[in-house]
Amino acid sequence: MTSCGESVQVALCGLGNMGSAIAGRLTDAGLPALVFDLDAERTRRAAEASGAAAAASVAELATADVVLLSLPTPKASLEVVAELAPLMRADGVIAETSTVNPPDMAAAGEVCAPHGVGIIDAAILSGVSQMRCGAAALLVGGEDRHVRKAEPVLDAISGSIRRFGPLGSGMSAKVLNNAVAHAVMVVLSEAGALAAATGVSGTALAELLGGADAGLTRPLTHRFVERILRAEYEGGMPTEAARKDSALVLDLAQQTNVPLFALQSTHTVYELGLAQGLGRYDYSAIATLWEQWTGRPMSETGDGSGGE
Structure with a gap:
């Protein structure tokens, strides 16, 4: 500069x-x-x-x-x-x-x-x-x-x-960053409520989620950067397994009377992923649903076809 x-x-x-x-x-x-x-x-x-x-x-x-x-x-x-x-x-x-x-x-x-x-x-x-x-x-x-x-x-x-x-790309980046932060805040609030209902301390939850291979960082550093941006969906944790885990947290919320909003809505995406034949691909393959819906690839390989 x-x-x-x-x-x-x-x-x-x-x-x-x-x-x-x-x-x-x-x-x-x-x-x-x-x-x-x-x-x-x-x-x-x-x-x-x-x-x-x-x-x-x-x-x-x-x-x-x-x-x-x-x-x-x-x-x-x-x-x-x-x-x-x-x-x-x-x-x-x-x-x-x-x-x-x-x-x-x-x-x-x-x-x-x-x-x-x-x-x-x-x-x-x-x-x-x-x-x-x-x-x-x-x-x-x-x-x-x-x-x-x-x-x-x-x-x-x-x-x-x-x-x-x-022009506009800086604003887009900020709006997207804020959207992620605000959505994550809802997810963390839901997770904190479930933790309190099941005997997990908030401190322990924060330490867990903050790890390099945990739920906050791994989706970005591995699944978004290494899989979605490269359109590499073979192997990894299958979408059908992610759907199963998602269903488990919904069951837990019902059992503990914890209302869910973000986690409830994200489960729908995994159901759609299974319906679209993504069950055996890494669960980051749900990104290909948006590629189909918008007609624009997210991968930076020029392919964007994902695992289908």
Whole structure:
């Protein structure tokens, strides 16, 4: 990444908790920053705390080389982009740090393109405290030339920048990461309830699941990376055995009066896998169901046909 010492003017629109933390990172890095929020008092406080200059309107931000957005909704972001793009220099770049979906980034890109303004997604994976201390991770998507233009700014606010691909890919990565985390939280809550009902301590369960070959890590490191991405489903633990184990936990939940939501719904997939002839293949072969349903392979071998 490019050094933060390069001369670049940066502006920031949106001064909530995350936006205020970003403002502090910018001024700590010595970048001349101009900040704005619809709430004038919030703008004043953030400018005072960070040492940035306060803008009186969105239009004033258009003088910057790079404009960062930290806004509450996709609609708000698109409205700001629509106001900024016609006013910015043709080589200016808008960097979206708010959490939006890839189609939102595509819509913003369409607004920017006629004016020669670039736009990238710089999704923030970390929380406010990590941003404040410089440990936040950014998931970046967009054209290389636009990312390069914004590099001094990205370097200033992030201790870890991960490049994913075209516009929208960084946002997609964040949404997917969060979806997995939120789904896992439900599964862990169900597992914890079952553990409490059957005399297994939560500490012991956490130690078990955290192991390299256990239920949290093994599906990712072995089954997703080594099997699904390579379309290698021969051998391993058969889908029919996974279905049997899934049925056992449903029985256990009934016996202990523990309500299930995530584990109940995942069992359906294994039933579908057996119906599709995947019984003797490794249970990661359930991924091929989604390949059939979407018509898009997950494997990176160019095959994606799996074990069928």
